[in-house]
Amino acid sequence: MREVYIVEGVRTPIAKSGKRSWFANIRADDLAALVINEVLERAGITGKKREQVDDVILGGTYLMKEMGSNIGRYAAIMAGMPYRTAGCTVDRLCGGGLQSIAFGVSSIAMGWSDLIIAGGVQHMTHLPMLSGVDPNPGLGRFCDPNMVRMGYTAEMVARKFNISREKQDQMAVESHAKAHKATVEGLFRDEILPVTADVPTEDGSAKKMLVDRDQGIRPGATMESLSQLKPVFMEDEIATVTAGNSSQTNDAAAVVLIAGKEKIKELGLKPRLKLAGYAVIGVDPALMGIGPAFAIPRVLKQAAMTKEQIDLWEINEAFASQAVYCTEELGIRNHPLLNPRGSGIALGHPLGCTGARIVTTIMHEMPYYNAKYAVESMCIGHGQGAAAIWEWVG
Template structure:
């Protein structure tokens, strides 16, 4: 295995998808292009874009402004040399971290790639959840037909594993509280690229604003307000999954710069962290939320680490039902650095971007919390789980 590092990262603020999204008037490919250019600027390579060996962009529901091989299209729209190729990867909720793994694997092959931008973008205002989807009518030959609804699968996890409404609402409350606290303390400032946009107003007009924070955080959230919300996906007496204890739909982009040791030395780049374990697994689509609980131990085994050696955990909150289950079964529900700045419920879950967003956040969190090892993980639609293990190397010379 070659020595391969992540040397820089950046993301947009995360807009809340819908008519009031801050990014309503910003295209997905332009959003991706903005963070790509900022990434090169932060790495000190704004005049050396020709050094790039490629761009790998994650995304899903690849239609409208998410279409046209957005990895290549955004590369063009960023003004990069035509010689820089681009491609798009779709592993649904984990697309953004899959691109990082793909970049590491490509560089590791030693076939000429040494410097790659990897990341993800999703515009769920322009391409709402489920747009263009045509579930196969034979799906029920393999699992429950309802498993095409992620909310339904969250209900199934809650019922099978006894995850109470109270536990789900508590995680949701904690998520908003942590995200709000981190925002007020300026902890996201260094990872977010401020972007000036024409944001829609309630009266139908637009107003220029600078997006430098996340739109969906609700500091007013209380356990009482969460308890008043009605279940969304199922309506019987056992139903527990609400809009309040589920992730949001969002618009955002995030990218990281992946480089070989040799390229870092050549260009004077300073490594920050490296991928030391990665695993994608499949599970029954009806219980897709359990994926992290299976993927994480396998990724840790690859890294030669145990759960108690991990200093920082970022387990995406697609739904509190599945996040509570996974963190409890792994024994980390009360870890002091579990989603310390919030997660999908508060910050949002812009599908194809989320994996890269989490990696970006981790890069900024690890030195702050003094973490040597971190894990990011998420469940993935239609029955998968993905986990990545990161090692901080920012204080280590070559």
């Protein structure tokens, strides 16, 4: 098989979904088109060279309205790509962005393509959680039917594995603190494409704003402030999962440019990351969040590596309960480079975009922290986990 590398990556800022989302007045396909054009510009693939892009693969979920009818193809067209550049859409829920990149790497490795843009997009203001979802009424014959509610599964993980409210809130405080520090120090600047948007105001009008940072980071989050929040998914006396120790819902897009060794040489590109391993696995849907605890050992075995060889860990914080469990189970909860710039709780979790957002962040983190190997992992709705090992080659 051919050698394949990530040569560039970029993301939009991450807006917090809702009526006051900074991206409330921008469509998902337009967000995706912006990062498609930017990743090519950064790589120096302009003019006629754009015709060499074979495919655009985008992860996403709730694929209806502006996210529907193959947003991967629509976004490519909206980016002004040549008609010969194909496009498709991948739905592995929270793992869609990473799965799209894995598909792109695989296609080039097999010799079916040479140059691919892959990533993900999600607009949860326009398509909120569970948009268009119609669970099968017979679901209860096969699993806990409440598994369609992600907050419920987070509570189930907290209860089964005795993850305390204190541990969950502590992870949330750490996430916001790290994300705020990284923002203040300008550590996200190189990975973010600033976007000019018509941002909603309190009086119902809109104002022009250059969005160049993530919207949901709360630098004032403390154990005391989070302790005041009531559980939102279950309300009995042992409920622990709150809005404060859960990821946000968000609007964002992120893509990377993937190229084979021969195409890199031809176009004068610079290889940065190599996918050293990728694995997915299923788990009990009612305990959805435990996926990384099983996917990571699987991908390490696949790559014939141990966790001691991993310098940097990016484990998405869908909920603090599951992220605490997984990182403790793996023995990395206190690793100095565990989500060093925050994760889903502070930055947000725009579902189909998240996996690509994390790859983009990793690409900029690894040289900064002098990391050779990084692991990216996330739990996935309906009981799955995904994990990838990235090798820095830049």
